Amino acid sequence: MATEVNSFVSREKLDILATAVADNMPYVRASKQSYPQQDLKGKKFGAKVSEYLTDAGTVTDGIVADPDAVHERQIDAFVQNKNSAVETTFWENFHNIGNREKEIIKKRAEKLARYVEADVINHNVFRGMQAVVAPKVGGVSAPSFEMLSDAATKLAELSVVGDLVDFQSPTIYGKVANSGLDKFIPDDIQKDIYRGRYLGQYAGAACVEQALMPKITLSANADTAPTITFTKVVDDNGNIIGYTAGALTASGAGKTLEEGAAYKVPGVYLLDESGVETNQELVLIVHKKITGLLNSTVNGEVVVTKANQGKLAEALGTEDIFVTAKGESFGTPNVWVDPTTFDSGSSTTTVTCAFVDGMGAGKSYWVGQVRTDDALTFDAYTYEDLPGSRRENVGNDGPVVLKAMSFGDGKNGVEMTRIDVSYIATVFEPRRNVVTFTEC
Numbered sequence: 114m115a116t117e118v119n120s121f122v123s124r125e126k127l128d129i130l131a132t133a134v135a136d137n138m139p140y141v142r143a144s145k146q147s148y149p150q151q152d153l154k155g156k157k158f159g160a161k162v163s164e165y166l167t168d169a170g171t172v173t174d175g176i177v178a179d180p181d182a183v184h185e186r187q188i189d190a191f192v193q194n195k196n197s198a199v200e201t202t203f204w205e206n207f208h209n210i211g212n213r214e215k216e217i218i219k220k221r222a223e224k225l226a227r228y229v230e231a232d233v234i235n236h237n238v239f240r241g242m243q244a245v246v247a248p249k250v251g252g253v254s255a256p257s258f259e260m261l262s263d264a265a266t267k268l269a270e271l272s273v274v275g276d277l278v279d280f281q282s283p284t285i286y287g288k289v290a291n292s293g294l295d296k297f298i299p300d301d302i303q304k305d306i307y308r309g310r311y312l313g314q315y316a317g318a319a320c321v322e323q324a325l326m327p328k329i330t331l332s333a334n335a336d337t338a339p340t341i342t343f344t345k346v347v348d349d350n351g352n353i354i355g356y357t358a359g360a361l362t363a364s365g366a367g368k369t370l371e372e373g374a375a376y377k378v379p380g381v382y383l384l385d386e387s388g389v390e391t392n393q394e395l396v397l398i399v400h401k402k403i404t405g406l407l408n409s410t411v412n413g414e415v416v417v418t419k420a421n422q423g424k425l426a427e428a429l430g431t432e433d434i435f436v437t438a439k440g441e442s443f444g445t446p447n448v449w450v451d452p453t454t455f456d457s458g459s460s461t462t463t464v465t466c467a468f469v470d471g472m473g474a475g476k477s478y479w480v481g482q483v484r485t486d487d488a489l490t491f492d493a494y495t496y497e498d499l500p501g502s503r504r505e506n507v508g509n510d511g512p513v514v515l516k517a518m519s520f521g522d523g524k525n526g527v528e529m530t531r532i533d534v535s536y537i538a539t540v541f542e543p544r545r546n547v548v549t550f551t552e553c
Contacts (some may be wrong), residue, residue, distance in 0.1 A: 125428055126548065135226060135254070136226070137222070137223050137226035137228065137230065138230045138513060139227050139280075139310040139321050139322075139323055140230055140233060140234055140280060140321075140323055140325070141228075141229070141230055141233055141488040141489070141491050141512055141538070142512065143484075143489060144486070144487070144489040144490060144491035144512055144538075145486075145487040145489070145490060145491075146490070146491070146512070147164060147359040147490040147492065147541060148162055148164060148190070148492045148493050148537055149208065153192070153492065153494040153537070154163075155193050156494070157192065158192055158193070159191060159192060160191065160192045161189050161190070161191055161192075162189070162190050162191070162192065162537055163187050163188065163190075164186065164187075164190075164541070165185040165186065165187055166185065166186045166188055166445065166541060166542070167183055167184065167185050167445070168184040168185075168186075168276075168388070168442065168444070168445040168446070169386070169387050169388030169442070170183075170388070170442070171373070171388075171442045177202075177276065177427070180471075181442070184444050184445045185445065186433075186435070186445040186537055187277055187538065188541050189539075190490070190537045190538070190539040191537070192494075192535070192537055193232065193535070193536055193537065193538065194533055194534070194535045194536070195225060195228050195229050195232070195533070195534050196225075196531050196532060196533040196534070197221050197224070197225045197531070197532050198529050198530065198531040207399055213342060220256050221452050221532075222528050225532070225534060226513075227325065229534050230323075230325055231325045231538065232538075233328065233345075233489070233491065233536075233538040234323070234325050234326065236538065237489060237538065237540050238326065238327060238480055238482050238540065239372070239398045239399070239480075239548060240361050240386070240400075240432065240540040240543045240546055241374060241396070241398060241402045241432075241482070241484075241543050241546035241547055241548040242383060242398075242432055242447070242448075242543050242544050242546075243264075243267045243268075243274055243383070243393060243394075243396050243398075243544075243546075243547045243548070244375040244396040244398060244471070244547065244548045244549070244550060245263045245264045245267070245309070245547060245548075245549045245550070246375065246394070246471045246472055246478075246549075246550045246552075247260045247549070247550065247551045248552045249552045251470070254326045254479075254551060254552060254553045255288075255551075255552075256281075256285045256288050256289050256479075256551045257289060257514045258289060258292065258293065258296060258315065258316075259317070259550065260289075260549060261279055261281075261289065261315055261316055261320070262315070262316035262319075263436060263547075264279070264316075264481075264483035264549050265277055265279070265316040265317050265318050265483055265546040265547075266316070266547070267393060268484075268546045268547055270316075270387070270391055270392075270393050271383060271385045271391055271393060271544055272385045272386075272387070273385075273386070273485055273545050274485075275484060275485030275486060275487050275488075275502075275545070276319065276485065276486045277316075277318035277319065277483060277484070278318060278319045278321060278483070278484060278485070278486050278488070279315070279316075279318040279319065279321065279481070279482075279483045279486075280321055280323045280326055280400070280481055280482050280483075280551060281320070281321075281322065281323070281326060281479075281481040282322070282323065282324060282326045282328075282479050282481070283324055284479060284553075285321045285326075285479050285481060285532065285551055286312060286320065286322055291547065294462065296315055297312050297313025297314065297315055297320060298314040298315070298343075299313050299314070300313070300314050300319065302405045305330040308371070308456065308473060310322045310323065318470060319486075320357070323500060324524055326479065326480055326482070327373075327480045328477065328479050328480065329371075329372060329373035329407070329477065329478055329480060330476070330478075330520070331371050331373070331374060331472060331473070331474055331475060331476055331477075331478075332369065332371060332400050332472050332474065332475065333475045334367055334368055334369050334474065335368075335369060335370075335371045335374060335472075335473075335474040335475070336363050336364055336365075336368035336370055336371075336374075337364070337470035337473065337474055338364040338467060338468060338470065339362060339363055339364055339368070339370060339376070339467075339468050340361070340362045340364070340465050340466060340467045341358060341361050341362075341397075341465070341466050341468065342358075342359045342361075342362070342464070342465050342466075343357065343380065343436060343450075343463065343464045343465075343466065344356060344357045344358040344359055344462055344463050344464075345452075345456075345462050345463070345464070345481055346443060347524075352438075353438045353452040354437065354438050354441045355435075355436050355437045355438050355441060355443030355444065355446065356410065356436040356438075356455075356464065357441055357451065358433075358434050358436065359463070370399045371399060372400065372401050373398065373399065373478065373480060373550070374398070374399045374400060374470075375396050375397070375398045375399075375548065376396065376397050376398075376468035376469060376470055376471070377394050377395070377396055377468065377469040378394070378395045378396075378466060378468060378469075379394075379466060379467070379469060380450055380451070380454065380455045380466065381394070381395040381434070381436065381448050381449075381450055381455075381466070382394060382395060382448060382449055382450070383395055383447065383448055383449075383544060384437070384446055384447055384448060384449055385544070386542065386544060388394065388442060388446070390439065390449050393487070395399065395434065395448050396471075396548075397432065397434070397468070398431065398548055399431055399433050400431060422543065426550075432543045434448050435447050435448065436448050436449070436450055437449050438450060438452050439451040439452070447544060451532050462499075472550060476552055476553060477552070477553050478550040478551060478552055479550070479553050480548065480549070481548070481549035481550075481551070482546055482547070482548055482549065483546070483547045483549065484545055484546040484547070485545045488540055488541075488542065488545035489538065489539075489540060489541075489544075490537070490538065490539050490540070490541055490545050491512045491536060491537070491538045492532070492536065492537045492538075493512060493514035493535060493536050494514075494535050494536070494537070495514065511533065514534070514535075515532055515533070515534060516532070516533050516535070520543070
C-alpha cells in the first residue's frame with residue numbers, strides 16, 4: 114500500500130511542475146470536464162469510457178402534447194497517460210532549488226506538456242463538420258483576417274453558445290498580423306487563461322498561437338470525387354423520415370482518402386444543437402489516411418472498413434452523420450436533407466451523393482481550428498498507487514493534474530520518482546468546431 118507524503122514541499126513541487134506544464138498547453142486549457150470521476154475509477158490505460166448525448170426532441174403545434182422517446186448517442190473516449198521519471202535524490206532536493214535545477218525541471222515539464230498537447234491536438238484537430246479553405250493567391254500563401262472571421266461566422270450561423278478560441282500556427286498568425294496587428298483587441302481575462310500564446314481578440318474569438326498545429330500534404334492520388342450512399346428510412350405510412358449513411362466509394366483505382374481532406378456533401382445541411390435546420394453545408398473531414406476502400410456488411414449494415422468491422426466513422430475516421438428528413442427528427446440527428454430535392458422523388462431506396470472537393474490533390478495546408486472553449490473535453494484522473502510506493506500529493510493548474518509516485522528499483526539499487534499526466538480528451542460535439550486550411 115502506498116504511503117502518502119503530506120508535506121507542503123511535495124505539493125509545492127508538483128504545483129510548480131503543473132504550472133509549467135499548463136503554461137505550455139493552451140489548447141488543453143480551452144476545455145471542460147465531462148466524465149464523472151466515479152466513471153474513471155479503476156480504469157486502466159487504454160480503457161474505453163462512454164458518455165451519452167441526447168437528442169433535442171420535437172416541438173408540436175397546438176395544445177395537445179405528443180411525447181416522443183429520448184434518443185441517445187454514445188460518445189466514447191479512451192484513457193491516455195504520459196509520464197516522466199527522475200531519480201528520487203534529485204526530486205527530494207527540489208525544494209532547495211537553484212537555477213540549474215529550475216532549468217532541468219522546466220525542460221522536463223515543457224517536454225511532458227508538449228507530448229500531451231500534441232497528442233490531444235492530433236486526435237481532435239480534424240473533429241469538425243464545417244471548414245474554411247484559404248487557397249494561395251498569386252502562388253503565395255494567403256491567410257487573412259477574412260479566413261478567421263469566416264470560421265467564427267460559421268459557428269454563429271449554428272447559434273453556438275460559448276467563448277470562441279482560434280488556434281493557428283505562429284506562421285499563420287504572423288502572416289495575418291502583417292496586414293493589421295492593431296485589429297487584435299486585447300482582453301485581460303483571455304490573456305490570463307492562455308498566457309504568452311494569446312495575441313488578442315478578433316471576430317469574437319481569442320486568437321492563440323500553437324506551434325503544434327499540424328501541416329498536411331495531400332498526395333497526387335488524393336481522391337477528389339468519392340461518393341457516399343444513403344439509404345432511406347420510412348415510417349409506417351411510407352413517408353421518408355431520415356437516411357442512414359452507407360457505402361463510401363473511391364472514384365477510381367488507387368485513389369485515397371487522406372488525412373485532413375475536406376469534402377462538401379451536396380444537399381446535406383447541419384442542424385444546430387437545438388435541432389433547428391440551418392443552411393450551413395455539411396463538410397466531411399477525414400481524420401486518417403485510408404487506401405483500398407472495401408465495402409462490408411456488419412450486423413446487416415453496409416459499411417466501409419479496412420478490417421471488415423466497425424461503423425463508417427470508426428473505419429474512416431470521419432464524424433458520424435445522423436440524417437433526418439426536413440421537418441422530422443429521426444434518431445439523434447446532426448444533419449438534415451430535403452427528400453424532394455435530395456433524391457428528386459426517386460423510387461429507389463438508396464441515394465448516391467458525390468462529394469465536392471475543396472482542396473485538390475498534391476497540395477499542402479497549415480491546419481487551424483476555431484471552436485468554443487468547451488468543445489474539447491479534457492478530464493484528468495489518477496491511477497491507483499503501486500504497491501510499496503510513496504505517493505506525493507497531487508498538484509494541479511487548471512485542467513492539468515500531476516501525480517508523483519516514488520518507488521525502489523531493486524534491480525539497479527536506486528529509488529525513482531515518476532510524474533504522470535493521466536487524461537481523457539475528446540470532442541463531444543463536432544458542430545462546435547470549424548477547421549481552417551491555409552494552402553502553403
